Amino acid sequence: MENQSNFIKTIIENDLHSGKHTEIVTRFPPEPNGFLHIGHARAIITDFELAKIFGGYTNLRYDDTNPEKEDDVYVRAIAQDIRWLGYEPKNIFFASDYFDEMYHRAMILIKKGLAYVDFQSAEIISSSRGDVTTPGVNSPYRETTIDENLAWFEKMKNGGFKEGECVLRAKIDMASPNMNMRDPVIYRIVYAEHHRQGKKWVIYPMYDFAHPLEDAIEGVTHSLCSLEFEDHRPLYDWFVKETEMPKQPRQIEFGRLNIENTVLSKRFLRALVEEGKVKGWDDPRMPTLSGMRRRGYTPEAIRSFILSTGLSKINSTVGVDMLESAVRNDLSDKAKRVMAVIDPLKVTITNYPEGQGEYFEEDFHKDHPEYGSRKIPFSRNIYIEKEDFALEKPNKKFKRLYLGGEVRLFYAYFIQAIDVKYNDQGDIIEVLATYDPKTRSGSGFDERKPNGTIHFVEATQGVPAQFNIYKPMLNEDESLDLMDRFNKDSLSIKHGFVEQAISKTKVQDKYQFMRMGYYATDDDSTANHLVFNETVPLKTSYK
Ligand code: ATP
Ligand code: MG
Numbered sequence: 001m002e003n004q005s006n007f008i009k010t011i012i013e014n015d016l017h018s019g020k021h022t023e024i025v026t027r028f029p030p031e032p033n034g035f036l037h038i039g040h041a042r043a044i045i046t047d048f049e050l051a052k053i054f055g056g057y058t059n060l061r062y063d064d065t066n067p068e069k070e071d072d073v074y075v076r077a078i079a080q081d082i083r084w085l086g087y088e089p090k091n092i093f094f095a096s097d098y099f100d101e102m103y104h105r106a107m108i109l110i111k112k113g114l115a116y117v118d119f120q121s122a123e124i125i126s127s128s129r130g131d132v133t134t135p136g137v138n139s140p141y142r143e144t145t146i147d148e149n150l151a152w153f154e155k156m157k158n159g160g161f162k163e164g165e166c167v168l169r170a171k172i173d174m175a176s177p178n179m180n181m182r183d184p185v186i187y188r189i190v191y192a193e194h195h196r197q198g199k200k201w202v203i204y205p206m207y208d209f210a211h212p213l214e215d216a217i218e219g220v221t222h223s224l225c226s227l228e229f230e231d232h233r234p235l236y237d238w239f240v241k242e243t244e245m246p247k248q249p250r251q252i253e254f255g256r257l258n259i260e261n262t263v264l265s266k267r268f269l270r271a272l273v274e275e276g277k278v279k280g281w282d283d284p285r286m287p288t289l290s291g292m293r294r295r296g297y298t299p300e301a302i303r304s305f306i307l308s309t310g311l312s313k314i315n316s317t318v319g320v321d322m323l324e325s326a327v328r329n330d331l332s333d334k335a336k337r338v339m340a341v342i343d344p345l346k347v348t349i350t351n352y353p354e355g356q357g358e359y360f361e362e363d364f365h366k367d368h369p370e371y372g373s374r375k376i377p378f379s380r381n382i383y384i385e386k387e388d389f390a391l392e393k394p395n396k397k398f399k400r401l402y403l404g405g406e407v408r409l410f411y412a413y414f415i416q417a418i419d420v421k422y423n424d425q426g427d428i429i430e431v432l433a434t435y436d437p438k439t440r441s442g443s444g445f446d447e448r449k450p451n452g453t454i455h456f457v458e459a460t461q462g463v464p465a466q467f468n469i470y471k472p473m474l475n476e477d478e479s480l481d482l483m484d485r486f487n488k489d490s491l492s493i494k495h496g497f498v499e500q501a502i503s504k505t506k507v508q509d510k511y512q513f514m515r516m517g518y519y520a521t522d523d524d525s526t527a528n529h530l531v532f533n534e535t536v537p538l539k540t541s542y543k
Helices: 007-017 038-053 072-085 095-111 122-127 146-157 207-218 227-242 266-274 289-295 299-308 320-334 437-442
Strands: 025-028 057-062 092-094 115-118 167-170 185-189 203-205 222-226 250-254 257-259 316-318 336-338 344-349 357-363 373-379 381-385 406-409 414-422 428-436 463-470 491-498 510-513 517-521 530-537
Touching: 007 038, 007 222, 007 250, 025 038, 025 207, 025 222, 038 057, 038 072, 038 222, 038 257, 038 289, 038 299, 057 072, 057 095, 057 207, 072 289, 072 299, 092 095, 095 115, 095 146, 095 167, 095 185, 095 203, 095 207, 115 146, 122 167, 146 185, 185 207, 203 207, 207 222, 207 227, 222 227, 227 250, 289 530, 299 320, 320 510, 320 517, 320 530, 373 381, 428 437, 510 530
Parallel strands: 025 057, 057 092, 222 250, 257 316, 336 510, 344 428, 463 530
Antiparallel strands: 115 167, 167 185, 185 203, 344 381, 357 373, 406 414, 414 428, 463 491, 510 517, 517 530
16 A cells, blocks of 8 residues: 555645644444454555554454444454454454443533433334435424433433433434434433443444544544445534544545455344354355455455555445455465365376385475475376366367376376276276386476376375365345355365375465465364365466
């Protein structure tokens, strides 16, 4: 972001130049009611990067003003995901810690004749608000005296009313062209246990009232949020001013990030988790940061993807391919390159001496010798990918093994398929082949050209492994109900082999399985049962 210009950066620059601010303070304000998704990454990166560029700082503030849906599990997960992305908040705050101050500020409004307790039902309040063409109707409680309102509000706070019996409303303008200004509700009664405050409170501030006060209390200078809050800005400013907050933050909106065929809504993602459609919030199919981490996406890839989408005043929708290519770009240099056979077919090299074997020493990455090297075993028994063999060459593009044809094995020899074995069901279960000892590591090329180069894993030393292969979590048919769009084929599990060299792989280690794709070791992988998640297929897939 340092080298990019954007409209928020310009505003901040001007505010520093004019002396309006000497230090920039931003905040990321998630509601702890779910895990963070890739849309939140735009907000996080914008908040943290902008403050950083100008030598300021960013707070993480949990917007925990709604006691019913919030949970400490989410509190922990959110902090962890932000750190994983590479950011350290200067302070971690909870909006609920400001409840006393907010209560006090609401009293200021009442005392100024700018708030009143309304006993109308929620339905009446909503229907008497009017619409864009019709002004709202004043509540019969709008002109109640200040003393009465102070007494009622106190009674609300002390549990003297039932849930829904009354609310506190700001007294602004029932005819305002901005619907948000038509006497919005600022406090409601909720008898629920709050994750931090317990049962201390039975009145809870509404978002529109709470948020500007939270920002002002913390001395946030630029309160960055997504576009849907644009119409709320006049109300934001009204609350800061009328509650007489000493510091005035400025709200600036930016466009939301959407990704094609991906639903970025905590409510929907939570439903998938609760209905057991996915394994959890960190299921590698989920567009959550924890899901992406588990799948093998790197924070660097996510950051460069977000920055490449730019920042503007309009919502943007980008294709998944943009995110995937950022992941590939990052992993291309970082991931060790090894061989894995995901769907194995046995090959016996009949002219290779039985009981013997050899090793080829090869670098883990052709451009990065510093990643070290490993020994690749070779013998009479190997596995190749099932789809790398056909009885007959189906077309010219088929650069793999077929009966009578010859291919090169990466790092090893040319082999020619001479026969196959079938099981009782008529499936091919083994290929018999011969090798040419003169062709070690491609040296036979001047003599003849093999029909492509394929990967393999030596059978006696290859390590069994599970591979989780992913397809999009949602079907593209947008006419369906969200839940019905869940793609039941989004996970397929394969059992194959990896090179012995990575048998001690650790959770989150990343590899390029040659010709197959990028993979990451799953969180549940153990030494006795290796599990790899497909992060992203290779761009130039041979398939
Ligand atoms: P969801 O709709 O998924 O529940 P939310 O906006 O309600 O998301 P919050 O916890 O309130 O979730 O979000 C914290 C911050 O992240 C807000 O400032 C919000 O504007 C921002 N944010 C959420 N989704 C996106 C998105 N897709 N693009 C950009 N910013 C986003
Ligand atoms: Mg929200």
